[in-house]
Amino acid sequence: xxxxxxxxxxxxxxxxxxxxxxxxxxxxxxxxxxxxxxxxxxxxxxxxxxxxxxxxxxxxxxxxxxxxxxxxxxxxxxxxxxxxxxxxxxxxxxxxxxxxxxxxxxxxxxxxxxxxxxxxxxxxxxxxxxxxxxxxxxxxxxxxxxxxxxxxxxxxxxxxxxxxxxxxxxxxxxxxxxxxxxxxxxxxxxxxxxxxxxxxxxxxxxxxxxxxxxxxxxxxxxxxxxxxxxxxxxxxxxxxxxxxxxxxxxxxxxxxxxxxxxxxxxxxxxxxxxxxxxxxxxxxxxxxxxxxxxxxxxxxxxxxxxxxxxxxxxxxxxxxxxxxxxxxxxxxxxxxxxxxxxxxxxxxxxxxxxxxxxxxxxxxxxxxxxxxxxxxxxxxxxxxxxxxxxxxxxxxxxxxxxxxxxxxxxxxxxxxxxxxxxxxxxxxxxxxxxxxxxxxxxxxxxxxxxxxxxxxxxxxxxxxxxxxxxxxxxxxxxxxxxxxxxxxxxxxxxxxxxxxxxxxxxxxxxxxxxxxxxxxxxxxxxxxxxxxxxxxxxxxxxxxxxxxxxxxxxxxxxx
Ligand SMILES: [Zn+2]
Numbered sequence: 001x002x003x004x005x006x007x008x009x010x011x012x013x014x015x016x017x018x019x020x021x022x023x024x025x026x027x028x029x030x031x032x033x034x035x036x037x038x039x040x041x042x043x044x045x046x047x048x049x050x051x052x053x054x055x056x057x058x059x060x061x062x063x064x065x066x067x068x069x070x071x072x073x074x075x076x077x078x079x080x081x082x083x084x085x086x087x088x089x090x091x092x093x094x095x096x097x098x099x100x101x102x103x104x105x106x107x108x109x110x111x112x113x114x115x116x117x118x119x120x121x122x123x124x125x126x127x128x129x130x131x132x133x134x135x136x137x138x139x140x141x142x143x144x145x146x147x148x149x150x151x152x153x154x155x156x157x158x159x160x161x162x163x164x165x166x167x168x169x170x171x172x173x174x175x176x177x178x179x180x181x182x183x184x185x186x187x188x189x190x191x192x193x194x195x196x197x198x199x200x201x202x203x204x205x206x207x208x209x210x211x212x213x214x215x216x217x218x219x220x221x222x223x224x225x226x227x228x229x230x231x232x233x234x235x236x237x238x239x240x241x242x243x244x245x246x247x248x249x250x251x252x253x254x255x256x257x258x259x260x261x262x263x264x265x266x267x268x269x270x271x272x273x274x275x276x277x278x279x280x281x282x283x284x285x286x287x288x289x290x291x292x293x294x295x296x297x298x299x300x301x302x303x304x305x306x307x308x309x310x311x312x313x314x315x316x317x318x319x320x321x322x323x324x325x326x327x328x329x330x331x332x333x334x335x336x337x338x339x340x341x342x343x344x345x346x347x348x349x350x351x352x353x354x355x356x357x358x359x360x361x362x363x364x365x366x367x368x369x370x371x372x373x374x375x376x377x378x379x380x381x382x383x384x385x386x387x388x389x390x391x392x393x394x395x396x397x398x399x400x401x402x403x404x405x406x407x408x409x410x411x412x413x414x415x416x417x418x419x420x421x422x423x424x425x426x427x428x429x430x431x432x433x434x435x436x437x438x439x440x441x442x443x444x445x446x447x448x449x450x451x452x453x454x455x456x457x458x459x460x461x462x463x464x465x466x467x468x469x470x471x472x473x474x475x476x477x478x479x480x481x482x483x484x485x486x487x488x489x490x491x492x493x494x495x496x497x498x499x500x501x502x503x504x505x506x507x508x509x510x511x512x513x514x515x516x517x518x519x520x521x522x523x524x525x526x527x528x529x530x531x532x533x534x535x536x537x538x539x540x541x542x543x544x545x546x547x548x549x550x551x552x553x554x555x556x557x558x559x
Contacts, residue, residue, distance in 0.1 A: 040255045043556040045285070045521065048086040051550040052527035053079040054291055055105040059261060059523070060089055063254055068234065069097045070250055070261045074108030080550070082109060082144040083187070088551070091116045095230045099124040100263025101247030102131035102329065104139060111136065111143050114213050121219045123227070125238055127246030127371070127392045129218050134367055135329055136214070137207030138360040141198045144189040151181040152196070163199035164191065171201055223248060223391045242266030242273030243501050244330040245371065245392055251281070257556065259285045264524070265503040265511065269301035270334060272397045276503065279515045285556055286517035286543070290525030292502040293533045304498035309338045312427065312456065313347025321424045321453040325440035325467060327433035331459055332361040333368045333402060334499055335429055340401030350405055355422060357411035357439035358431035369402040411439055417446070424452055434465035441466065444482055453491040458499050471495040505533065509540050520545045521554070
């Protein structure tokens with residue numbers, strides 16, 4: 001409703017303020033949802049990530065002129081482009097953003113969205129927020145913001161790795177004097193490949209800015225409690241699922257439609273996270289992840305996890321050097337939890353040296369340790385008025401050990417042939433999970449020819465990754481090509497699926513059967529696996545199943 005028709009009806013100047021006030025009030029009121037005569041807005045779904053691929057989750061719900069985003073993730077590898085921001089998602093039309101969990105493929109493009117000018121609310125659970133506060137700033141140096149202007153000091157020219165600063169930041173003349181600055185244009189995500197890195201003060205400044213924005217825009221939601229969004233036009237409920245700490249599905253009610261975005265559905269294998277719910281409320285539209293498209297063949301994950309601790313115990317006490325490539329978020333901490341259990345059960349000595357080679361993994365270990373301490377206090381306190389962590393963890397979390405006595409939060413050796421400093425008998429938890437980057441890749445270069453080293457892979461290994469090439473067959477290959485270098489494989493290679501974090505199809509059916517979804521959009525899976533899984537859910541859940549394509553619009557309501 002505009003104000004112009006009011007002007008035409010003006011009975012006299014003295015009524016103007018009152019009428020204007022009324023008009024403003026009416027403009028603020030939400031439309032009467034479902035009231036007779038009130039036209040409901042058409043509802044459309046489209047997405048720019050997670051359609052026919054397992055990364056980059058970005059789902060858009062269009063309600064008339066308003067847009068709601070569910071997850072804003074980054075693509076991995078060649079799965080899609082993280083820049084520019086998709087053209088058909090007008091940033092000023094976005095009314096709210098919902099984040100299911102803290103994995104980068106679900107929130108990694110949030111800094112870009114903020115950069116593009118989004119100032120509205122970002123809904124997430126408390127635990128997701130606390131994890132994001134650690135991981136998001138850490139990823140800023142690699143995030144894709146398109147071409148930006150950088151400068152470095154001409155005194156650093158020719159060095160193998162050159163610290164750079166972003167144009168527009170004043171780091172005082174003494175850091176790099178204006179007359180010494182050499183400017184160039186590049187994409188932030190390319191810096192490292194080109195021999196540059198963001199200087200520490202620059203990284204700190206960016207991190208500080210991002211944290212300030214998050215603090216202003218993030219709205220913490222309690223699990224299970226419906227929250228009104230956009231003056232009640234929409235209602236959102238976060239439903240925890242045991243994928244990683246804080247992870248939740250998001251249920252939205254809009255007009256009289258119910259939509260459920262599953263995010264990543266937990267496998268339920270972590271002893272630290274509560275079991276999956278069996279959802280009861282009916283769902284019109286289910287946006288369901290299909291990462292784990294086949295039945296889990298590895299059976300009882302719980303038993304496998306205990307076996308993992310025992311195996312590592314045997315190897316380390318026999319003097320083997322044990323390298324565990326692991327994802328920085330959650331996997332490294334889960335591994336540490338199992339090593340802590342192995343210490344408790346006597347499979348490892350209390351002072352077993354465990355090095356963790358990743359600054360972010362170390363910060364997250366401290367955060368998990370803090371979660372454990374806070375949960376302990378919460379469970380033992382006389383008043384349970386504000387149970388902020390209990391809904392996210394089992395009581396086991398309260399007794400978990402993430403910083404055992406032999407823990408060392410860095411990897412650096414004196415000897416030139418052992419830069420990571422991992423000695424025989426020591427355990428190293430190393431980024432990255434498939435050994436393509438960082439310390440784990442370094443470890444392959446340094447230790448793969450050493451028969452007294454064991455590489456213990458603890459998660460899914462993409463076929464073309466270094467980990468994938470080592471673990472694909474019954475036996476590892478005789479030689480591994482690592483970039484331009486080659487190594488003979490003399491070390492032992494092991495692989496466990498014990499830390500699987502996605503529900504398989506049978507578990508998924510148990511969780512969602514009672515919601516009797518009218519229509520399922522199968523997302524977060526490879527297109528070629530879609531057909532078979534769609535057929536299965538059509539049969540088992542009796543729903544219409546669609547595998548959506550990126551960018552394509554799917555009307556959810558009749559015109
Ligand atoms: Zn995830």
